[in-house]
Structures are given as structure tokens and as C-alpha cells.
Amino acid sequence: MVDFSYILTAIGDFLPIVRTVLIISVIFVLFTIFVNSIKKVLLKRTKTKKQKSNVKIFSRIINYSFFVLIVLIAIFSYSGSWSSLGLTVGLLSAAMGWALQKPITGVAAWIMIVTKRPFEIGDRIIIGGVRGDVADITLTHIYLREIGGMATSEESSGRTIMVPNSIMFEQNIINYTLQDDYILDEVVLSVTYESDLDKAKKIGIESAKEILKEFPELKSEPYVRTYFQANGINVHIRYFTHAEKRQETSSKVTQEIFKQISKTKSVEFAYPHTEIVWKQGKK
16 A cells, blocks of 8 residues: 655655755746846947956856855755755865866866956957967856967967866966057068168058058057068068958058069069079180
8 A cells, every 4th residue: 555645745855945946947047037138238338349248257257146146045945044054065065176176276267367357258369379269258168269270370260169267277378459459460571682672661661551551540650670681681561450350461461562562673572592693704
């Protein structure tokens, strides 16, 4: 004969847990919807990359903090006393600290990223040997839109790299765009010793200026550095350009320089070759 009283007692003991889980889930879902709605409104009003990054990270902090809070409240309501709550939390913390050392280190790194702000969403960075644009910063990983990859360039490869937060304490971090979105780049022009060096420098600077009209907010001017080489003189045309358009800009500057030098006879490209100079001796 089935003992229904035992079954009813077991169900009665299990129902509070189910009720608590359901309440937590419903409250957290409703709160997440509320936070996401506010985030969408704020993102529409943001104007800069830094503001967008701040909104996204702050909303994520609110979600995580609220989830931890309601879990603690649920544990307290189920245990019935603050001492039981403290004991439960202490035991859970010890167990998680032992079993989840890497994830906890990752969370610590996430807190460091949020507080110190070594980079923002949208920044172009290098972590160790990985290069990319920061697409997202989560509690455990940083998502990078890879640049270069299979190609020897700094253009987007179309791939996404997930970098564990825990390596933030172990690797150097290089941020291309911490101060602003522009970095220094150069195009090297090699001219012969017989060329008009002043004309070559002028062509290089004017070509860079022509292409950099795309960035009217730039205040710095292109400049030149020259160095002796075995086959001629290297003219380094240096300028600031948008970090994400570095390759595109250098390609356009190179084409413009080639077009302008092709029109002049006083400047010639230097390249490895052999010339035989015949001098007829006196009889």
C-alpha cells in the first residue's frame, strides 16, 4: 500500500525550493528587460565610443549585482536566519574558490578592466600576440574582431577571437586608441642620389595631405625623415591616420606618390640594380 503521507511530505518540502527558484527567475527576467530597455534608450543618446562602452559595461554590472543580491536573499529566506546565510555563503565561497580558480581570476580581471579602463569597447588592442578590435567585454571573456589573421595586414579578418579575462594579469596590453582614434604611420619612398631631394620630400608631404583630407579633424601635419641607403635615400613620410584605416590610408598615399613622381623628371625611384658607366679615355 502506497504511503501517500510520505509523498505529500516530500512534495511539501520540495515546493518552497521550486517557488523560490521561480520567483528568482521571474524577478531577474523582468529586471533584465527593464535594464535592457533603459540601455537601448541611453545608447540612442550616446555620441562617442566611450559613452557607448560605459553604458554597456554599467548595464552588465547592474545585472550581475542584482542577480547576486536576489540569490543571497533567496538563500536567507529559505534558511531563515542570517547565521545560516553566512555559513552557506562561506561554504559556497570556499568550494568555488578551490574549483574555479581560473574563472575567479577572470572575474577579478573583469573588475580590473571595469575600474581601471585599460581599453573600451571599440578600441583596437594587442593582448599578448592577439590583435583585434574590442567587440564585447563579458564576465569571463573579451571578444575581439581579429585584424590581420591569415593576411599580413591590420585589416579585419572577419574572425572573432575569445580571449579569457584571466590572461589580463599575465600579458602586456597595447591599446592603439586609448587617447584618441589616431596613430602614427609612414610610407617609405626610396629615391636615387641624383634625384632632387627637396622635390621628393615635397611630393611625399603633399601626397599625404591630399589623402588625409578625409580626416578634417586631424590637427597634425605630415612630416619627413630621410636616411642614407646603399641604393639611394629613403624618404619616410610620416603622418597620423585613423587606426582602423591605417592600411587603406597608406595604400592611397603610396598610389598618390607614384602618380606625382611619374609626372616629374627630377625625381627617380631607387631600386637594386647595376649600371655600367662607360667613360671614353683620352688618347
